[in-house]
Amino acid sequence: MDRYFGFKEHGTTYGRESIAGLTTFLSMAYILFVNPLILGDAGMDVQAVFMATALAAAIGTLIMGILAKYPIALAPGMGLNAFFAYSVVIGMGIDWQLALFGVFVSGIIFILITVFKIREVIINAIPAELKNAAAAGIGLFIAFIGLKNAGIVVSDEATAVSLGHILNGPTLLACFGLIVTVLFMVRGIQGGIFYGMILTAIVGLISGIITYTGGGIVSTPPSLAPTFGQAFNIQMTDVFSVQFLIVVLTFLFVDFFDTAGTLYGVANQAGFIKDNKLPRAGKALLADSSATSIGAILGTSTTTAYIESSAGVAAGGRTGFASIVTAGLFVLAMFFSPLLSVVTEQVTAAALIVVGILMASSLRFIEWTKLEIAIPSFLTVVAMPLTYSIATGIAFGFLFYPITMIVKGRGKEVHPIMYALFFVFLAYFIFLSE
Secondary structure, three states: HHHOOHHHOOOEEEEEEEEHHHHHHHHHHOHHHHHHHHHHOOOHHHHHHHHHHHHHHHHHHHHHHHHOOOOEEEEOOOOHHHHHHHHHHHHHHOOOOHHHHHHEEEEHHHHHHHOOHHHHHEEEHOOOHHHHHHHHHHHHHHHHHHHHHHOOEEEEEEEEEOOOOOOOHHHHHHHHHHHHHHHHHOOOOOHHHHHHHHHHHHHHHHHHHOOOOOOOOOOOOOOOOOOOHHHOOOHHHHHOOOHHHHHHHHEEEEEEHHHHHHHHHHHHHHHOOOOOOOOOOHHHHHHHHHHHHHHHHOOOOOOOOOOOOHHHHOOOOHHHHHHHHHHHHHHHHHHHHHHHHHHHHHHHHHHHHHHHHHHHHHHHHHHOOOOHHHHHHHHHHHHHHHHOOHHHHHHHHHHHHHHHHHHHHHHHHHOOEEEEEEEHHHHHHHHHOO
């Protein structure tokens, strides 16, 4: 084990790697409860999604640890699950089974373009500004969902949205959760989001706002049957449509850059980047794409690398053994499904808002003084929460970017792939207007 992972080479130990793996798990354990709640809105069985989330995280993280040997954990991604539930299933009216098949197909495509080394070409074709705008827009979209779930933002006929009744018990609980989570995060406490959820749930139980119906804390893992293999329980005629193509393309795009950004960000923090390249990048990307397809079969939205892995790296994690520890903890978590009954929308609201804040930080990398960059970037960011669609926000950006660059006289700087995507998303808007 020591020789395989290179403990001496990386100056680490079993103890340090174990602590790093635990730290990463605590930092991202919130997904076990947030993901079922979000996909539950799409009509999926919450208990089964809990199991699928834990299994997908365990399998994906194990593959990353053993194959790529990196201390990077994977799980169903925030933003991607929101796109799955609110944009695809609810917004487009697509059955969740077909949406899962879309995730599966995107994973297979990822595997192919990774093996044939096409992924890097596409990544380089899309400007960094649009990548950062997409990440920030998804952050605002997630935060908006969190504010809505908390009751802080409510619908209003006159103004579309308005401030909710803050003194309502559930909304007060969500506000409390947001405050304590922010305090934990600002103080730099690892796992602050997870601890914030625990404390909020306890306060909710004590105050009577939340009623515990789980019948215990530990139990036999719930059945995976309601979601397992449902990705293939579809009508193949639904697959051959522009709507399904747009769904797959958006899954591809969002996961594409989410994974790339996370991998390179965490790897850079750990000192793995050499000559601006990530060693074993192909294996890391293969682990991610494989986990996506496996997760779809189990019954969850796109599985991707987690930026929370940086917490484990900060704790000393330098090898894949830390990922093996994290994967093992996700397996143990399967026995705690009764806790789902206390994890209400008010408990998870703070997690959504804080994750949104963290994702919105990429706004700082956009050149706002250059209008040809600022306009498509801004439209990407603002369209996501205002249209309640990640796909629409991406489409706005990809449509306006070639236009503003041509008008500015910088058309030659736009990659041919961007011009091709212009027509793809133009077709997307034409389809929506029908």
